[in-house]
Amino acid sequence: MTGVALAEELLLLAYDDETGKATMPRISLDLGMAAAVLVELALAGRIAYADGSLAAVDPTPVGEPILDAVLARIADDTPHSPSSWVQRLRHGLRDRILGDLVARGVVRDVEETEMGFIVVHRYPAADPSVEEDSRRRLGEALADGQLPDERTAALATLVAVLRMEPTLGLTGEAAVDARRRLEEIAGGAGFSGNVSLDDSVVRPSVGLVVAALAQAVDQALGKRP
Known part of the structure:
Protein backbone atom coordinates (compact mmCIF):
# COMPACT_ATOMS: atom_id res chain seq x y z
CA MET A 1 0.00 0.00 0.00
CA THR A 2 0.97 3.67 -0.27
CA GLY A 3 1.80 5.87 2.71
CA VAL A 4 -1.83 7.04 2.97
CA ALA A 5 -4.71 4.62 3.41
CA LEU A 6 -7.97 4.98 1.49
CA ALA A 7 -9.89 5.56 4.72
CA GLU A 8 -7.53 8.41 5.56
CA GLU A 9 -8.02 9.91 2.13
CA LEU A 10 -11.79 9.86 2.57
CA LEU A 11 -11.55 11.48 5.99
CA LEU A 12 -9.23 14.24 4.79
CA LEU A 13 -11.52 14.99 1.86
CA ALA A 14 -14.50 15.15 4.22
CA TYR A 15 -12.95 17.50 6.81
CA ASP A 16 -12.62 21.22 6.13
CA ASP A 17 -8.95 22.21 6.20
CA GLU A 18 -9.60 25.50 8.01
CA THR A 19 -12.40 24.71 10.47
CA GLY A 20 -11.32 21.13 11.07
CA LYS A 21 -14.93 19.96 11.04
CA ALA A 22 -16.65 17.26 8.99
CA THR A 23 -18.52 18.65 5.98
CA MET A 24 -20.75 15.60 5.46
CA PRO A 25 -22.93 13.40 7.68
CA ARG A 26 -20.69 11.46 10.03
CA ILE A 27 -22.64 8.23 9.67
CA SER A 28 -21.96 8.32 5.93
CA LEU A 29 -18.28 9.00 6.52
CA ASP A 30 -17.99 6.26 9.14
CA LEU A 31 -19.58 3.69 6.84
CA GLY A 32 -17.40 4.81 3.95
CA MET A 33 -14.19 4.58 5.99
CA ALA A 34 -15.12 1.10 7.19
CA ALA A 35 -15.62 0.06 3.58
CA ALA A 36 -12.34 1.76 2.63
CA VAL A 37 -10.41 -0.27 5.21
CA LEU A 38 -11.80 -3.47 3.73
CA VAL A 39 -11.01 -2.27 0.20
CA GLU A 40 -7.45 -1.58 1.31
CA LEU A 41 -7.10 -5.13 2.58
CA ALA A 42 -8.46 -6.42 -0.71
CA LEU A 43 -5.94 -4.30 -2.61
CA ALA A 44 -3.22 -5.81 -0.43
CA GLY A 45 -4.45 -9.32 -1.25
CA ARG A 46 -5.44 -10.09 2.34
CA ILE A 47 -9.21 -10.58 2.03
CA ALA A 48 -11.54 -11.78 -0.69
CA TYR A 49 -15.25 -11.95 -1.42
CA ALA A 50 -16.88 -15.29 -2.09
CA ASP A 51 -20.29 -16.86 -1.54
CA GLY A 52 -21.71 -13.63 -0.15
CA SER A 53 -19.06 -13.19 2.54
CA LEU A 54 -15.71 -11.54 3.16
CA ALA A 55 -12.96 -13.71 4.56
CA ALA A 56 -9.22 -13.50 5.13
CA VAL A 57 -7.12 -15.30 2.52
CA ASP A 58 -3.74 -14.15 3.82
CA PRO A 59 -3.34 -13.15 7.51
CA THR A 60 0.12 -11.63 6.99
CA PRO A 61 0.16 -8.09 8.48
CA VAL A 62 0.51 -5.23 6.01
CA GLY A 63 2.41 -3.03 8.44
CA GLU A 64 -0.31 -0.48 9.23
CA PRO A 65 -1.80 -0.80 12.76
CA ILE A 66 -5.45 -0.08 11.95
CA LEU A 67 -5.49 -2.33 8.90
CA ASP A 68 -3.63 -5.09 10.71
CA ALA A 69 -6.07 -4.97 13.63
CA VAL A 70 -9.01 -5.35 11.24
CA LEU A 71 -7.25 -8.12 9.32
CA ALA A 72 -6.59 -10.04 12.55
CA ARG A 73 -10.22 -9.63 13.55
CA ILE A 74 -11.44 -10.96 10.21
CA ALA A 75 -8.97 -13.86 10.28
CA ASP A 76 -10.08 -14.87 13.79
CA ASP A 77 -13.80 -14.65 13.04
CA THR A 78 -16.14 -16.60 10.83
CA PRO A 79 -16.91 -15.07 7.42
CA HIS A 80 -19.55 -12.32 7.44
CA SER A 81 -21.35 -10.40 4.73
CA PRO A 82 -19.92 -7.06 3.54
CA SER A 83 -22.87 -5.27 5.20
CA SER A 84 -22.10 -6.96 8.50
CA TRP A 85 -18.41 -6.05 8.38
CA VAL A 86 -19.12 -2.43 7.46
CA GLN A 87 -21.41 -2.08 10.46
CA ARG A 88 -19.04 -3.93 12.80
CA LEU A 89 -16.02 -1.82 11.87
CA ARG A 90 -17.48 1.68 11.67
CA HIS A 91 -17.76 2.29 15.41
CA GLY A 92 -14.76 4.20 16.75
CA LEU A 93 -12.88 3.97 13.45
CA ARG A 94 -12.95 7.71 12.78
CA ASP A 95 -11.40 8.52 16.17
CA ARG A 96 -8.62 5.98 15.62
CA ILE A 97 -7.83 7.34 12.16
CA LEU A 98 -7.91 10.94 13.40
CA GLY A 99 -5.55 10.00 16.22
CA ASP A 100 -3.14 8.43 13.76
CA LEU A 101 -3.25 11.47 11.47
CA VAL A 102 -2.58 13.76 14.44
CA ALA A 103 0.40 11.63 15.50
CA ARG A 104 1.83 11.87 11.99
CA GLY A 105 1.38 15.64 11.81
CA VAL A 106 -1.19 15.56 9.01
CA VAL A 107 -3.92 17.31 11.05
CA ARG A 108 -3.93 19.18 14.38
CA ASP A 109 -6.15 18.32 17.34
CA VAL A 110 -7.69 21.58 18.55
CA GLU A 111 -9.67 21.16 21.78
CA GLU A 112 -12.32 23.75 22.61
CA THR A 113 -15.10 24.21 25.12
CA GLU A 114 -18.59 25.19 24.00
CA MET A 115 -21.36 26.51 26.25
CA GLY A 116 -18.86 26.49 29.09
CA PHE A 117 -18.75 22.72 29.61
CA ILE A 118 -18.98 20.80 26.30
CA VAL A 119 -15.53 19.75 25.07
CA VAL A 120 -15.23 19.48 21.30
CA HIS A 121 -12.33 18.70 19.00
CA ARG A 122 -11.53 20.18 15.60
CA TYR A 123 -8.94 18.79 13.20
CA PRO A 124 -7.64 21.50 10.85
CA ALA A 125 -4.97 20.56 8.32
CA ALA A 126 -1.34 20.69 9.41
CA ASP A 127 0.20 19.13 6.30
CA PRO A 128 -2.11 19.81 3.33
CA SER A 129 0.16 17.96 0.88
CA VAL A 130 -1.39 14.61 1.82
CA GLU A 131 -4.90 15.69 0.88
CA GLU A 132 -3.63 17.59 -2.15
CA ASP A 133 -2.34 14.34 -3.63
CA SER A 134 -5.76 12.71 -3.27
CA ARG A 135 -7.45 15.71 -4.87
CA ARG A 136 -4.91 15.73 -7.69
CA ARG A 137 -5.51 12.07 -8.51
CA LEU A 138 -9.28 12.50 -8.42
CA GLY A 139 -9.06 15.67 -10.49
CA GLU A 140 -7.00 13.91 -13.14
CA ALA A 141 -9.44 10.98 -13.14
CA LEU A 142 -12.39 13.35 -13.62
CA ALA A 143 -10.70 15.26 -16.43
CA ASP A 144 -9.20 12.30 -18.25
CA GLY A 145 -11.31 10.02 -20.39
CA GLN A 146 -9.15 7.04 -19.45
CA LEU A 147 -9.62 4.75 -16.47
CA PRO A 148 -7.24 5.48 -13.58
CA ASP A 149 -5.29 2.85 -11.66
CA GLU A 150 -7.33 0.50 -9.48
CA ARG A 151 -6.55 2.37 -6.26
CA THR A 167 -16.11 18.02 -0.78
CA LEU A 168 -14.30 18.37 -4.10
CA GLY A 169 -15.45 22.00 -4.30
CA LEU A 170 -18.00 21.24 -7.02
CA THR A 171 -21.56 22.50 -7.17
CA GLY A 172 -24.35 22.80 -9.73
CA GLU A 173 -23.69 21.37 -13.17
CA ALA A 174 -20.03 20.76 -12.31
CA ALA A 175 -21.08 18.47 -9.47
CA VAL A 176 -23.56 16.67 -11.74
CA ASP A 177 -20.86 16.15 -14.37
CA ALA A 178 -18.41 14.96 -11.72
CA ARG A 179 -20.88 12.44 -10.37
CA ARG A 180 -21.51 11.12 -13.86
CA ARG A 181 -17.79 10.73 -14.43
CA LEU A 182 -17.25 9.08 -11.02
CA GLU A 183 -19.96 6.55 -11.85
CA GLU A 184 -18.35 5.95 -15.24
CA ILE A 185 -15.05 5.23 -13.50
CA ALA A 186 -16.74 2.84 -11.08
CA GLY A 187 -18.53 1.04 -13.88
CA GLY A 188 -15.55 0.95 -16.20
CA ALA A 189 -13.33 -0.38 -13.46
CA GLY A 190 -15.72 -3.26 -12.84
CA PHE A 191 -16.98 -2.02 -9.46
CA SER A 192 -20.64 -1.70 -10.37
CA GLY A 193 -21.27 -4.83 -12.38
CA ASN A 194 -21.59 -2.90 -15.65
CA VAL A 195 -18.34 -4.19 -17.15
CA SER A 196 -16.84 -7.64 -17.28
CA LEU A 197 -14.01 -7.94 -14.79
CA ASP A 198 -11.95 -9.32 -17.65
CA ASP A 199 -12.13 -5.87 -19.26
CA SER A 200 -11.63 -3.80 -16.11
CA VAL A 201 -8.50 -2.18 -14.68
CA VAL A 202 -8.81 -4.02 -11.38
CA ARG A 203 -8.08 -7.51 -10.24
CA PRO A 204 -11.26 -9.60 -10.07
CA SER A 205 -10.83 -10.22 -6.33
CA VAL A 206 -10.64 -6.48 -5.67
CA GLY A 207 -13.50 -5.68 -8.02
CA LEU A 208 -15.81 -8.10 -6.23
CA VAL A 209 -14.95 -6.65 -2.81
CA VAL A 210 -15.47 -3.04 -3.90
CA ALA A 211 -18.75 -3.79 -5.66
CA ALA A 212 -20.08 -5.68 -2.63
CA LEU A 213 -18.99 -2.97 -0.19
CA ALA A 214 -20.41 -0.16 -2.33
CA GLN A 215 -23.76 -1.92 -2.32
CA ALA A 216 -23.53 -2.49 1.45
CA VAL A 217 -22.89 1.20 2.12
CA ASP A 218 -25.71 2.23 -0.23
CA GLN A 219 -28.10 -0.08 1.60
CA ALA A 220 -26.98 1.16 5.01
CA LEU A 221 -27.62 4.75 3.93
CA GLY A 222 -31.05 3.82 2.59
CA LYS A 223 -30.20 4.56 -1.03
CA ARG A 224 -31.29 1.18 -2.28
CA PRO A 225 -34.25 -0.98 -1.32
Whole structure:
Protein backbone atom coordinates (compact mmCIF):
# COMPACT_ATOMS: atom_id res chain seq x y z
CA MET A 1 0.00 0.00 0.00
CA THR A 2 0.97 3.67 -0.27
CA GLY A 3 1.80 5.87 2.71
CA VAL A 4 -1.83 7.04 2.97
CA ALA A 5 -4.71 4.62 3.41
CA LEU A 6 -7.97 4.98 1.49
CA ALA A 7 -9.89 5.56 4.72
CA GLU A 8 -7.53 8.41 5.56
CA GLU A 9 -8.02 9.91 2.13
CA LEU A 10 -11.79 9.86 2.57
CA LEU A 11 -11.55 11.48 5.99
CA LEU A 12 -9.23 14.24 4.79
CA LEU A 13 -11.52 14.99 1.86
CA ALA A 14 -14.50 15.15 4.22
CA TYR A 15 -12.95 17.50 6.81
CA ASP A 16 -12.62 21.22 6.13
CA ASP A 17 -8.95 22.21 6.20
CA GLU A 18 -9.60 25.50 8.01
CA THR A 19 -12.40 24.71 10.47
CA GLY A 20 -11.32 21.13 11.07
CA LYS A 21 -14.93 19.96 11.04
CA ALA A 22 -16.65 17.26 8.99
CA THR A 23 -18.52 18.65 5.98
CA MET A 24 -20.75 15.60 5.46
CA PRO A 25 -22.93 13.40 7.68
CA ARG A 26 -20.69 11.46 10.03
CA ILE A 27 -22.64 8.23 9.67
CA SER A 28 -21.96 8.32 5.93
CA LEU A 29 -18.28 9.00 6.52
CA ASP A 30 -17.99 6.26 9.14
CA LEU A 31 -19.58 3.69 6.84
CA GLY A 32 -17.40 4.81 3.95
CA MET A 33 -14.19 4.58 5.99
CA ALA A 34 -15.12 1.10 7.19
CA ALA A 35 -15.62 0.06 3.58
CA ALA A 36 -12.34 1.76 2.63
CA VAL A 37 -10.41 -0.27 5.21
CA LEU A 38 -11.80 -3.47 3.73
CA VAL A 39 -11.01 -2.27 0.20
CA GLU A 40 -7.45 -1.58 1.31
CA LEU A 41 -7.10 -5.13 2.58
CA ALA A 42 -8.46 -6.42 -0.71
CA LEU A 43 -5.94 -4.30 -2.61
CA ALA A 44 -3.22 -5.81 -0.43
CA GLY A 45 -4.45 -9.32 -1.25
CA ARG A 46 -5.44 -10.09 2.34
CA ILE A 47 -9.21 -10.58 2.03
CA ALA A 48 -11.54 -11.78 -0.69
CA TYR A 49 -15.25 -11.95 -1.42
CA ALA A 50 -16.88 -15.29 -2.09
CA ASP A 51 -20.29 -16.86 -1.54
CA GLY A 52 -21.71 -13.63 -0.15
CA SER A 53 -19.06 -13.19 2.54
CA LEU A 54 -15.71 -11.54 3.16
CA ALA A 55 -12.96 -13.71 4.56
CA ALA A 56 -9.22 -13.50 5.13
CA VAL A 57 -7.12 -15.30 2.52
CA ASP A 58 -3.74 -14.15 3.82
CA PRO A 59 -3.34 -13.15 7.51
CA THR A 60 0.12 -11.63 6.99
CA PRO A 61 0.16 -8.09 8.48
CA VAL A 62 0.51 -5.23 6.01
CA GLY A 63 2.41 -3.03 8.44
CA GLU A 64 -0.31 -0.48 9.23
CA PRO A 65 -1.80 -0.80 12.76
CA ILE A 66 -5.45 -0.08 11.95
CA LEU A 67 -5.49 -2.33 8.90
CA ASP A 68 -3.63 -5.09 10.71
CA ALA A 69 -6.07 -4.97 13.63
CA VAL A 70 -9.01 -5.35 11.24
CA LEU A 71 -7.25 -8.12 9.32
CA ALA A 72 -6.59 -10.04 12.55
CA ARG A 73 -10.22 -9.63 13.55
CA ILE A 74 -11.44 -10.96 10.21
CA ALA A 75 -8.97 -13.86 10.28
CA ASP A 76 -10.08 -14.87 13.79
CA ASP A 77 -13.80 -14.65 13.04
CA THR A 78 -16.14 -16.60 10.83
CA PRO A 79 -16.91 -15.07 7.42
CA HIS A 80 -19.55 -12.32 7.44
CA SER A 81 -21.35 -10.40 4.73
CA PRO A 82 -19.92 -7.06 3.54
CA SER A 83 -22.87 -5.27 5.20
CA SER A 84 -22.10 -6.96 8.50
CA TRP A 85 -18.41 -6.05 8.38
CA VAL A 86 -19.12 -2.43 7.46
CA GLN A 87 -21.41 -2.08 10.46
CA ARG A 88 -19.04 -3.93 12.80
CA LEU A 89 -16.02 -1.82 11.87
CA ARG A 90 -17.48 1.68 11.67
CA HIS A 91 -17.76 2.29 15.41
CA GLY A 92 -14.76 4.20 16.75
CA LEU A 93 -12.88 3.97 13.45
CA ARG A 94 -12.95 7.71 12.78
CA ASP A 95 -11.40 8.52 16.17
CA ARG A 96 -8.62 5.98 15.62
CA ILE A 97 -7.83 7.34 12.16
CA LEU A 98 -7.91 10.94 13.40
CA GLY A 99 -5.55 10.00 16.22
CA ASP A 100 -3.14 8.43 13.76
CA LEU A 101 -3.25 11.47 11.47
CA VAL A 102 -2.58 13.76 14.44
CA ALA A 103 0.40 11.63 15.50
CA ARG A 104 1.83 11.87 11.99
CA GLY A 105 1.38 15.64 11.81
CA VAL A 106 -1.19 15.56 9.01
CA VAL A 107 -3.92 17.31 11.05
CA ARG A 108 -3.93 19.18 14.38
CA ASP A 109 -6.15 18.32 17.34
CA VAL A 110 -7.69 21.58 18.55
CA GLU A 111 -9.67 21.16 21.78
CA GLU A 112 -12.32 23.75 22.61
CA THR A 113 -15.10 24.21 25.12
CA GLU A 114 -18.59 25.19 24.00
CA MET A 115 -21.36 26.51 26.25
CA GLY A 116 -18.86 26.49 29.09
CA PHE A 117 -18.75 22.72 29.61
CA ILE A 118 -18.98 20.80 26.30
CA VAL A 119 -15.53 19.75 25.07
CA VAL A 120 -15.23 19.48 21.30
CA HIS A 121 -12.33 18.70 19.00
CA ARG A 122 -11.53 20.18 15.60
CA TYR A 123 -8.94 18.79 13.20
CA PRO A 124 -7.64 21.50 10.85
CA ALA A 125 -4.97 20.56 8.32
CA ALA A 126 -1.34 20.69 9.41
CA ASP A 127 0.20 19.13 6.30
CA PRO A 128 -2.11 19.81 3.33
CA SER A 129 0.16 17.96 0.88
CA VAL A 130 -1.39 14.61 1.82
CA GLU A 131 -4.90 15.69 0.88
CA GLU A 132 -3.63 17.59 -2.15
CA ASP A 133 -2.34 14.34 -3.63
CA SER A 134 -5.76 12.71 -3.27
CA ARG A 135 -7.45 15.71 -4.87
CA ARG A 136 -4.91 15.73 -7.69
CA ARG A 137 -5.51 12.07 -8.51
CA LEU A 138 -9.28 12.50 -8.42
CA GLY A 139 -9.06 15.67 -10.49
CA GLU A 140 -7.00 13.91 -13.14
CA ALA A 141 -9.44 10.98 -13.14
CA LEU A 142 -12.39 13.35 -13.62
CA ALA A 143 -10.70 15.26 -16.43
CA ASP A 144 -9.20 12.30 -18.25
CA GLY A 145 -11.31 10.02 -20.39
CA GLN A 146 -9.15 7.04 -19.45
CA LEU A 147 -9.62 4.75 -16.47
CA PRO A 148 -7.24 5.48 -13.58
CA ASP A 149 -5.29 2.85 -11.66
CA GLU A 150 -7.33 0.50 -9.48
CA ARG A 151 -6.55 2.37 -6.26
CA THR A 152 -7.74 5.72 -7.61
CA ALA A 153 -10.72 3.97 -9.20
CA ALA A 154 -11.61 2.52 -5.80
CA LEU A 155 -11.35 5.97 -4.19
CA ALA A 156 -13.53 7.47 -6.94
CA THR A 157 -16.11 4.73 -6.38
CA LEU A 158 -16.28 5.42 -2.65
CA VAL A 159 -16.59 9.17 -3.30
CA ALA A 160 -19.49 8.45 -5.66
CA VAL A 161 -21.23 6.09 -3.25
CA LEU A 162 -20.96 8.64 -0.43
CA ARG A 163 -22.02 11.52 -2.73
CA MET A 164 -18.95 13.51 -1.77
CA GLU A 165 -18.86 15.76 -4.84
CA PRO A 166 -19.31 18.90 -2.67
CA THR A 167 -16.11 18.02 -0.78
CA LEU A 168 -14.30 18.37 -4.10
CA GLY A 169 -15.45 22.00 -4.30
CA LEU A 170 -18.00 21.24 -7.02
CA THR A 171 -21.56 22.50 -7.17
CA GLY A 172 -24.35 22.80 -9.73
CA GLU A 173 -23.69 21.37 -13.17
CA ALA A 174 -20.03 20.76 -12.31
CA ALA A 175 -21.08 18.47 -9.47
CA VAL A 176 -23.56 16.67 -11.74
CA ASP A 177 -20.86 16.15 -14.37
CA ALA A 178 -18.41 14.96 -11.72
CA ARG A 179 -20.88 12.44 -10.37
CA ARG A 180 -21.51 11.12 -13.86
CA ARG A 181 -17.79 10.73 -14.43
CA LEU A 182 -17.25 9.08 -11.02
CA GLU A 183 -19.96 6.55 -11.85
CA GLU A 184 -18.35 5.95 -15.24
CA ILE A 185 -15.05 5.23 -13.50
CA ALA A 186 -16.74 2.84 -11.08
CA GLY A 187 -18.53 1.04 -13.88
CA GLY A 188 -15.55 0.95 -16.20
CA ALA A 189 -13.33 -0.38 -13.46
CA GLY A 190 -15.72 -3.26 -12.84
CA PHE A 191 -16.98 -2.02 -9.46
CA SER A 192 -20.64 -1.70 -10.37
CA GLY A 193 -21.27 -4.83 -12.38
CA ASN A 194 -21.59 -2.90 -15.65
CA VAL A 195 -18.34 -4.19 -17.15
CA SER A 196 -16.84 -7.64 -17.28
CA LEU A 197 -14.01 -7.94 -14.79
CA ASP A 198 -11.95 -9.32 -17.65
CA ASP A 199 -12.13 -5.87 -19.26
CA SER A 200 -11.63 -3.80 -16.11
CA VAL A 201 -8.50 -2.18 -14.68
CA VAL A 202 -8.81 -4.02 -11.38
CA ARG A 203 -8.08 -7.51 -10.24
CA PRO A 204 -11.26 -9.60 -10.07
CA SER A 205 -10.83 -10.22 -6.33
CA VAL A 206 -10.64 -6.48 -5.67
CA GLY A 207 -13.50 -5.68 -8.02
CA LEU A 208 -15.81 -8.10 -6.23
CA VAL A 209 -14.95 -6.65 -2.81
CA VAL A 210 -15.47 -3.04 -3.90
CA ALA A 211 -18.75 -3.79 -5.66
CA ALA A 212 -20.08 -5.68 -2.63
CA LEU A 213 -18.99 -2.97 -0.19
CA ALA A 214 -20.41 -0.16 -2.33
CA GLN A 215 -23.76 -1.92 -2.32
CA ALA A 216 -23.53 -2.49 1.45
CA VAL A 217 -22.89 1.20 2.12
CA ASP A 218 -25.71 2.23 -0.23
CA GLN A 219 -28.10 -0.08 1.60
CA ALA A 220 -26.98 1.16 5.01
CA LEU A 221 -27.62 4.75 3.93
CA GLY A 222 -31.05 3.82 2.59
CA LYS A 223 -30.20 4.56 -1.03
CA ARG A 224 -31.29 1.18 -2.28
CA PRO A 225 -34.25 -0.98 -1.32
